[in-house]
Amino acid sequence: MSPDDVFKYILGFISGIVVLTLFLMVLELFRYSLPVLSLKFIFGINWNPVVGSEEYGILPYILGTLVTSAIAIFVGVPISLGIAIYLSEMAPNFIRTILSFVIELLAAVPSVIYGLWGLFIFRFWVRDFIEVPLSKHLAFIPIFQGEPFGLDILTAGLILAIMIIPTVSSVSREVLMAVPDSQREAAYSLGATKWEVIRLGVLSYAKSGIVGAAILGLGRAIGETMAVTMVIGNAIGPAALPTSLFKAGQTMASLIANEFNEADPTSLHPNALIGVGLILFVLALTINLLAQLLIWRILKIKEGAVE
Amino acid sequence: MDNELISLGSKAGSQQKYGRTYKIEIENLSAWFGTKQVLKDINMKIRANAITAIIGPSGCGKSTLIRCLNRMHELVPSAKVSGKVFLDGIDIYSKNVDPVVVRRKVGMVFQKPNPFPTMSIYDNVAAGLKLNGIRDRKVLDKLVRRSLEQAWLWDEVKDDLDKPGSSLSGGQQQRLCIARALAVEPEVLLLDEPTSALDPIAASKIEQLIVSLKRDYTIVIVTHNMQQAARVADYTAFLYLGKLIEYDETSRIFSNPKEELTENYIAGRFG
Amino acid sequence: MQKYLIRKIKDKIVYAVCLICVIIAIIPLGSILFEVIKNGLPALNSDFFTKGPGPIGESGGGIANSIQGTLILIGLTSLIGIPIGIMSGIYLAEHGNNQFGRIVRLTNNVLMQFPSIVIGIFAYLVIVLPIGSFSPLAGAIALAIIMVPIITRTTEESLKLVPNTLREASMALGIRRWRTTVSIVLVSAKSGVITGIMLSIARVAGETAPLIMTILGSQWFFSGLTEPMDALTLRIWRLSLLPYEYAHTMGWGAALVLIILVLSLNVSARILTRSRYRVKV
Ligand SMILES: Nc1ncnc2c1ncn2[C@@H]1O[C@H](COP(=O)(O)OP(=O)(O)OP(=O)(O)O)[C@@H](O)[C@H]1O
Numbered sequence: 140m141s142p143d144d145v146f147k148y149i150l151g152f153i154s155g156i157v158v159l160t161l162f163l164m165v166l167e168l169f170r171y172s173l174p175v176l177s178l179k180f181i182f183g184i185n186w187n188p189v190v191g192s193e194e195y196g197i198l199p200y201i202l203g204t205l206v207t208s209a210i211a212i213f214v215g216v217p218i219s220l221g222i223a224i225y226l227s228e229m230a231p232n233f234i235r236t237i238l239s240f241v242i243e244l245l246a247a248v249p250s251v252i253y254g255l256w257g258l259f260i261f262r263f264w265v266r267d268f269i270e271v272p273l274s275k276h277l278a279f280i281p282i283f284q285g286e287p288f289g290l291d292i293l294t295a296g297l298i299l300a301i302m303i304i305p306t307v308s309s310v311s312r313e314v315l316m317a318v319p320d321s322q323r324e325a326a327y328s329l330g331a332t333k334w335e336v337i338r339l340g341v342l343s344y345a346k347s348g349i350v351g352a353a354i355l356g357l358g359r360a361i362g363e364t365m366a367v368t369m370v371i372g373n374a375i376g377p378a379a380l381p382t383s384l385f386k387a388g389q390t391m392a393s394l395i396a397n398e399f400n401e402a403d404p405t406s407l408h409p410n411a412l413i414g415v416g417l418i419l420f421v422l423a424l425t426i427n428l429l430a431q432l433l434i435w436r437i438l439k440i441k442e443g444a445v446e
Numbered sequence: 447m448d449n450e451l452i453s454l455g456s457k458a459g460s461q462q463k464y465g466r467t468y469k470i471e472i473e474n475l476s477a478w479f480g481t482k483q484v485l486k487d488i489n490m491k492i493r494a495n496a497i498t499a500i501i502g503p504s505g506c507g508k509s510t511l512i513r514c515l516n517r518m519h520e521l522v523p524s525a526k527v528s529g530k531v532f533l534d535g536i537d538i539y540s541k542n543v544d545p546v547v548v549r550r551k552v553g554m555v556f557q558k559p560n561p562f563p564t565m566s567i568y569d570n571v572a573a574g575l576k577l578n579g580i581r582d583r584k585v586l587d588k589l590v591r592r593s594l595e596q597a598w599l600w601d602e603v604k605d606d607l608d609k610p611g612s613s614l615s616g617g618q619q620q621r622l623c624i625a626r627a628l629a630v631e632p633e634v635l636l637l638d639e640p641t642s643a644l645d646p647i648a649a650s651k652i653e654q655l656i657v658s659l660k661r662d663y664t665i666v667i668v669t670h671n672m673q674q675a676a677r678v679a680d681y682t683a684f685l686y687l688g689k690l691i692e693y694d695e696t697s698r699i700f701s702n703p704k705e706e707l708t709e710n711y712i713a714g715r716f717g
Numbered sequence: 718m719q720k721y722l723i724r725k726i727k728d729k730i731v732y733a734v735c736l737i738c739v740i741i742a743i744i745p746l747g748s749i750l751f752e753v754i755k756n757g758l759p760a761l762n763s764d765f766f767t768k769g770p771g772p773i774g775e776s777g778g779g780i781a782n783s784i785q786g787t788l789i790l791i792g793l794t795s796l797i798g799i800p801i802g803i804m805s806g807i808y809l810a811e812h813g814n815n816q817f818g819r820i821v822r823l824t825n826n827v828l829m830q831f832p833s834i835v836i837g838i839f840a841y842l843v844i845v846l847p848i849g850s851f852s853p854l855a856g857a858i859a860l861a862i863i864m865v866p867i868i869t870r871t872t873e874e875s876l877k878l879v880p881n882t883l884r885e886a887s888m889a890l891g892i893r894r895w896r897t898t899v900s901i902v903l904v905s906a907k908s909g910v911i912t913g914i915m916l917s918i919a920r921v922a923g924e925t926a927p928l929i930m931t932i933l934g935s936q937w938f939f940s941g942l943t944e945p946m947d948a949l950t951l952r953i954w955r956l957s958l959l960p961y962e963y964a965h966t967m968g969w970g971a972a973l974v975l976i977i978l979v980l981s982l983n984v985s986a987r988i989l990t991r992s993r994y995r996v997k998v
């Protein structure tokens with residue numbers, strides 16, 4: 140073997156470590172959660188780590204994750220798309236540079252600081268400006284029932300919405316910028332206004348990439364831990380079922396963060412938490428692969444590899 | 447008539463414009479990209495219901511010139527224009543004229559076919575109509591069919607109207623783009639090297655199509671191909687380094703050019 | 718005519734809506750920076766930077782042990798993550814045009830967006846359980862799994878920007894491929910690689926979740942690789958949960974320190990390369 144080959148194989152081996160890590164991760168998570176894995180684990184709603192009467196059902200946390208992520212997507216994706224459209228189609232060059240920078244900073248803020256801000260500041264915004272008015276006027280709708288407190292599912296969902304904006308908006312912006320100018324020109328030449336150009340020439344072309352960006356945001360929201368843990372109120376068992384937006388809840392990630400260090404190693408409690416981790420793993424992996432696929436396809440078109 | 451350009455709504459097709467010999471009059475038109483001047487003081491009158499070809503070596507400003515005729519040039523961030531372009535006697539660059547209305551009256555077809563790939567063939571043609579508020583399915587059906595027939599595409603696609611526009615061949619896509627442009631009933635049709643991305647057979651079909659359209663439209667076509675200009679155009683303009691060197695009846699330009707530059711270019715001595 | 722007016726109004730509305738979206742996104746950032754500075758500044762004094770925390774419930778003390786922990790974590794993580802990241806980046810850029818390369822790239826992309834708490838559990842299972850104690854090493858390994866994909870991606874992208882003519886010129890001189898890669902290609906791409914390293918450090922410095930089950934958090938300064946250790950992020954979290962005013966002030970103070978660390982790394986990374994190598998983290 141020539142030195143060049145040796146070099147190449149060493150590098151190849153090293154770069155394979157991540158693949159190995161991912162494999163090992165599934166294996167280990169699976170191994171440790173095996174004792175608790177059952178249908179009752181996934182569909183149960185009771186959570187009792189007391190040895191002797193142990194019971195682990197994680198449905199409330201799965202739902203908590205799904206509901207908070209759904210709020211994040213419903214609120215965060217349209218805003219992100221607006222930002223992406225502004226940045227790629229409307230903003231003058233210098234504003235675009237500054238704004239992209241600001242949004243990158245938003246992405247750089249550590250999640251525990253979002254949590255701190257959520258706990259002491261944002262929570263009161265949500266309570267006073269959103270929850271109180273909603274519960275005053277729309278309390279007959281079940282999801283708006285309960286005393287507004289600000290440490291609940293809605294706040295968690297909204298803070299997630301803020302946190303996914305940088306990812307979703309910058310990926311969508313890239314997708315929009317990958318739309319060839321000939322598409323915009325086609326719309327312009329029909330006598331379209333700016334918005335019609337965006338709608339006909341840009342958005343319809345970039346649809347699947349935008350969906351990809353949204354799914355990427357979903358992946359982010361599902362796995363996000365600290366900020367959610369700090370504002371969601373951390374309910375347990377049936378109480379954590381997300382029946383109202385104004386109720387304390389719990390996500391899979393926040394459950395792990397809250398309980399991991401308190402779990403008695405002689406009980407099944409750690410295994411149950413690792414099982415939650417496994418479900419989170421599977422969910423995140425699926426979502427991520429789907430997003431990669433969609434985004435990769437549309438960015439590929441730009442490079443001219445696919446027509 | 448002033449109002450017509452400023453507002454929208456008149457359906458005045460070019461047929462109603464009998465009597466006006468010149469559809470477009472270009473006066474002292476100059477254009478820039480940044481500080482680079484790419485059109486220099488162009489003066490030119492384009493006849494109604496005729497085909498005018500613009501020829502010249504690559505980079506001489508042909509595309510820029512026709513993009514100035516529907517105010518597409520200014521969409522490039524650094525681009526600038528000065529001078530006047532009269533459409534039916536109204537300067538499209540005057541302050542109270544809306545470029546969106548200009549573009550609705552002056553349609554354009556591009557070098558590379560650019561159908562909206564995610565839309566069906568039907569929706570591609572209907573896109574411009576829907577912008578103008580036509581929603582009635584029956585009216586749309588009729589206009590889509592008429593436009594596709596005008597573009598000689600109807601027979602080939604009438605059973606596949608809901609297939610995506612990108613599923614057609616290159617030549618069909620280009621005719622789809624022509625149908626899409628025709629659907630909104632423009633008065634002028636600008637074509638920027640519409641056949642250069644196509645094979646000879648598809649190209650010849652498009653050429654014949656263009657000739658058939660001149661009865662209803664004023665047509666300006668940019669082409670690299672001098673035989674093409676000779677075959678289809680009634681008038682030909684020769685552009686060189688941003689200047690209009692010569693502009694005359696096609697037969698005159700090709701048989702008896704006044705300028706030596708034109709003669710050299712046509713003889714294939716440069717470009 | 719009327720229809721056209723409606724179209725124009727719609728156009729303006731969309732513009733306004735997009736602008737509002739931008740503003741909505743900026744407000745949290747502005748508020749976070751404002752609050753962290755406003756509430757954090759009062760916490761800063763010399764004790765804050767030199768002492769560990771006092772007894773719970775009593776004000777006073779500092780976060781020096783947390784800062785130390787974060788720095789140790791950054792050091793250990795970099796020791797593991799930077800070499801692996803750079804090497805796999807080189808592999809992908811120079812030899813990665815095959816099935817294996819695509820799998821590696823996909824894995825890195827997936828890990829880049831992966832729930833970090835799951836990575837924490839993994840480090841717990843493979844390090845903490847076998848050695849029987851919480852350990853800075855476990856924390857570093859978890860963070861390295863987060864760091865590697867970022868460095869790999871930036872390295873690959875900046876290496877790909879190096880023109881091929883440079884490689885050819887070097888090899889034409891009879892220099893071996895691997896020497897060319899290391900001393901010509903890597904060197905001319907170094908600012909991009911350094912940017913990636915800085916961004917990845919900023920990212921791991923702000924991680925909390927994977928530290929919970931790996932280093933646990935501690936009142937004390939670093940005392941060995943088989944003992945629990947503290948970190949800024951963990952400290953912020955724990956302080957925020959305490960029912961004392963002073964603890965919250967210290968939490969904001971710690972947040973101020975953390976945000977200065979993270980943002981300055983980010984800003985200098987961007988200035989260093991002036992957005993030539995843009996990477997999503
Ligand atoms: N977006 C742009 N920015 C800057 N300069 C441009 C731009 N587009 C064109 N140019 C320059 O303007 C000049 C005229 O370009 P134009 O596209 O009008 O030429 P053309 O005659 O259509 O050429 P071709 O036959 O190659 O299509 C060229 O020198 C070109 O380099």
Ligand SMILES: [Mg+2]
Nearest residue numbers: 508509510638
């Ligand atoms: Mg051209």
